Amino acid sequence: MRPIVIGVIGPQNAGKTTLLAAWYMLLGRGLADLNGKLFAGSYTLSGWEAVAGAMRWSPGQPPRFPPHTTSRGGRAPGLLHLTLRDPDRGRSADFLFTDAPGEWFQKWALNTDSQEGVGARWVSENADAFLVVADREALSGGSMGSARSALQLIAKRLGAEYRGRPVALVWTKADVTIAQDMVQTVRTAVTREMPDAVEFSVSVVADADVDPLMNKGNGLVDLLRWAVETKRAAVELPPPVVSSQDPLFIYRNRKQ
Numbered sequence: 079m080r081p082i083v084i085g086v087i088g089p090q091n092a093g094k095t096t097l098l099a100a101w102y103m104l105l106g107r108g109l110a111d112l113n114g115k116l117f118a119g120s121y122t123l124s125g126w127e128a129v130a131g132a133m134r135w136s137p138g139q140p141p142r143f144p145p146h147t148t149s150r151g152g153r154a155p156g157l158l159h160l161t162l163r164d165p166d167r168g169r170s171a172d173f174l175f176t177d178a179p180g181e182w183f184q185k186w187a188l189n190t191d192s193q194e195g196v197g198a199r200w201v202s203e204n205a206d207a208f209l210v211v212a213d214r215e216a217l218s219g220g221s222m223g224s225a226r227s228a229l230q231l232i233a234k235r236l237g238a239e240y241r242g243r244p245v246a247l248v249w250t251k252a253d254v255t256i257a258q259d260m261v262q263t264v265r266t267a268v269t270r271e272m273p274d275a276v277e278f279s280v281s282v283v284a285d286a287d288v289d290p291l292m293n294k295g296n297g298l299v300d301l302l303r304w305a306v307e308t309k310r311a312a313v314e315l316p317p318p319v320v321s322s323q324d325p326l327f328i329y330r331n332r333k334q
């Protein structure tokens with residue numbers, strides 16, 4: 079069966095790769111409770127190791143971060159694979175998480191046919207669910223105006239292309255304080271285009287009173303749980319070719 083593709087969308091430096099790396103580390107340390115679903119393997123272990131290795135989120139250490147995802151002129155996003163098994167139901171499910179450079183999404187947001195954004199377009203076309211990443215640090219810093227515009231453009235583009243697939247608005251760097259009116263502006267930009275979008279806040283920085291050995295960051299497991307509950311988008315049948323000569327289609331038209 080085709081794996082379920084989770085598209086992680088957001089501008090440069092938004093925290094996309096960090097999110098994936100943190101999930102891998104939580105799974106590896108057995109700290110991600112996914113309603114009984116268990117990590118059962120990956121075809122891309124070296125890919126996960128590459129994103130997580132740089133992070134080295136070891137006990138007692140503040141988190142370090144993976145390097146900026148480079149585009150290297152590539153046309154397809156990095157895909158990180160995960161098999162989860164549900165022992166109660168004796169079933170497993172395969173997931174692919176996209177890890178693409180933020181520049182691609184910025185190019186695609188401006189022009190869906192952009193050559194530099196072709197990998198972002200792949201994500202838009204193929205994902206079964208989307209995480210739209212809003213960077214609280216960028217949205218509260220010196221360039222908050224351009225960060226806001228970048229996100230508004232992404233929301234508009236995805237809104238035109240998502241065709242009702244599940245969307246989560248994900249606030250990253252939840253440890254950073256952001257003005258409430260900025261939150262509202264971005265939220266409105268997303269929900270105007272995608273009214274069913276749900277919201278999550280995540281951070282790899284744990285609260286000060288948490289035992290470092292048990293550091294799960296904040297909100298990361300909740301979001302992963304949501305992502306792995308995604309059902310495959312229903313198969314889309316092409317619209318029926320309507321022919322007035324054909325009684326079956328006339329009948330179908332009347333019923334519609």
Ligand SMILES: Nc1nc2c(ncn2[C@@H]2O[C@H](COP(=O)(O)OP(=O)(O)OP(=O)(O)O)[C@@H](O)[C@H]2O)c(=O)[nH]1
Binds near residue numbers: 093095096146
């Ligand atoms: N304070 C804080 N900073 C974070 C957090 N997560 C990520 N960062 C910072 O955000 C930077 C960028 O994170 P990445 O995960 O590389 O961002 P990205 O979206 O993959 O960026 P591109 O690959 O360039 O598109 C990191 O180097 C960290 O400095 C967080 O939870 N809290």
Ligand SMILES: [Mg+2]
Binds near residue numbers: 096146177178179180
């Ligand atoms: Mg990245």
